Amino acid sequence: MPLTDAKIRTKRPGDSIQKLSDGGGLQIWISPSGGRNWYLAYRLSGQQRMLALGPYPSITLQQARKLRDEAKVLLASGGDPSQQKTAEKANSATSEAKTFAAIGQPAADPVCLS
Numbered sequence: 001m002p003l004t005d006a007k008i009r010t011k012r013p014g015d016s017i018q019k020l021s022d023g024g025g026l027q028i029w030i031s032p033s034g035g036r037n038w039y040l041a042y043r044l045s046g047q048q049r050m051l052a053l054g055p056y057p058s059i060t061l062q063q064a065r066k067l068r069d070e071a072k073v074l075l076a077s078g079g080d081p082s083q084q085k086t087a088e089k090a091n092s093a094t095s096e097a098k099t100f101a102a103i104g105q106p107a108a109d110p111v112c113l114s
Helices: 005-010 061-076 081-096
Strands: 018-023 026-030 036-044 047-055
Touching: 018 061, 026 061, 036 061, 047 061, 047 081, 061 081
Parallel strands: none
Antiparallel strands: 018 026, 026 036, 036 047
């Protein structure tokens, strides 16, 4: 049975991690401290893998389902969602990084103080 937002919000933490499944490999894990995180379980080359999608409620049920569907499309085309997420993180980190070369460039119109 698919999850509902009300079921996720009202589920109380227990002594161990509780896993609620939505279908298609989408799960929400509720930790004993009360944290709720989305995960996607999938198989690639016969190996079971897990992809962390993010915390609830920052990522809603509808967003998590959309992320699951996008990952399934990538899997069908032969890609690995985990590797794609890692590559996207690396690309965004390098594009936003303030490198020495970028900081050390002289201004286009330097001001002369003499």
